[in-house]
Amino acid sequence: xxxxxxxxxxxxxxxACVTTAAIAGSTQTNTSGSNTAIEGxxxxxxxxxxxxxxxxxxxxxxxxxxxxxxxxxxxxAPSYNSMxxxxxxxxxxxxxxxxxxxxxxxxxxxDKNCERLKLARILNDFGMKVAAVAILCQDERVFESMIxxxxxxxxxxxxxxxxxxLWSKYDHERPDYDTYVKRMEDRKKKDEEEExxxxxxxxxxxxxxxRIKKLKDWSSPK
Numbered sequence: 719x720x721x722x723x724x725x726x727x728x729x730x731x732x733x734a735c736v737t738t739a740a741i742a743g744s745t746q747t748n749t750s751g752s753n754t755a756i757e758g759x760x761x762x763x764x765x766x767x768x769x770x771x772x773x774x775x776x777x778x779x780x781x782x783x784x785x786x787x788x789x790x791x792x793x794x795a796p797s798y799n800s801m802x803x804x805x806x807x808x809x810x811x812x813x814x815x816x817x818x819x820x821x822x823x824x825x826x827x828x829d830k831n832c833e834r835l836k837l838a839r840i841l842n843d844f845g846m847k848v849a850a851v852a853i854l855c856q857d858e859r860v861f862e863s864m865i866x867x868x869x870x871x872x873x874x875x876x877x878x879x880x881x882x883x884l885w886s887k888y889d890h891e892r893p894d895y896d897t898y899v900k901r902m903e904d905r906k907k908k909d910e911e912e913e914x915x916x917x918x919x920x921x922x923x924x925x926x927x928x929r930i931k932k933l934k935d936w937s938s939p940k
Contacts, residue, residue: 806832831857848872858894 811824834853841850854860855871864871870882873891885892892898 804836806830806836848877856893858892858897861893862897 806829807826808829809824810827811822813822814820834856838850838853841847841853851864852872855864861871865885870878870885873881873884873888876884889895889898
């Protein structure tokens with residue numbers, strides 16, 4: 719009775735000695751915008767020896783990798799303000815943010831139309847009405863509206879018909895030169911189309927006259 723009991727205790731002691739405990743490891747790396755962790759990497763081996771002398775071995779390997787990406791703080795675009803209400807400057811800023819890098823910047827931009835209005839108002843207050851109109855005429859919309867109204871903008875100290883003649887002669891100096899050239903080309907094309915249509919109509923009328931004349935000559939031969 720004692721021998722089997724001693725044998726069982728002996729087998730249990732041998733099994734405990736040859737069994738290797740699991741060894742776990744963990745490695746973690748942190749960089750800007752990235753958090754990489756490597757966990758696990760342990761090995762477990764178990765060996766069992768039976769009374770008859772046969773044995774059973776098992777080995778388990780396990781490795782776990784995880785990569786967590788997180789965005790860096792957002793890039794904030796700076797704010798630009800005008801120091802006073804009488805300055806024709808507008809603040810412009812922009813910011814771009816990605817996982818790797820963030821860029822932001824800003825500047826002041828001059829509003830030319832605002833400056834033009836202020837200068838025209840000051841000149842008008844000083845009684846320089848023609849000069850005030852000339853300042854406004856630097857805007858192509860104002861220039862076009864003045865032409866359409868039959869009051870062309872001043873040029874070289876000339877106004878009225880004399881200014882209109884100079885603008886026609888030096889049309890490349892017009893603020894709306896590109897729009898003016900395109901409009902003139904469109905008008906020329908339209909005039910040519912109308913002239914061609916009228917020419918075809920005249921040809922039809924002449925052909926009809928010839929046909930009527932031939933009919934008359936045929937109906938009343940000499």
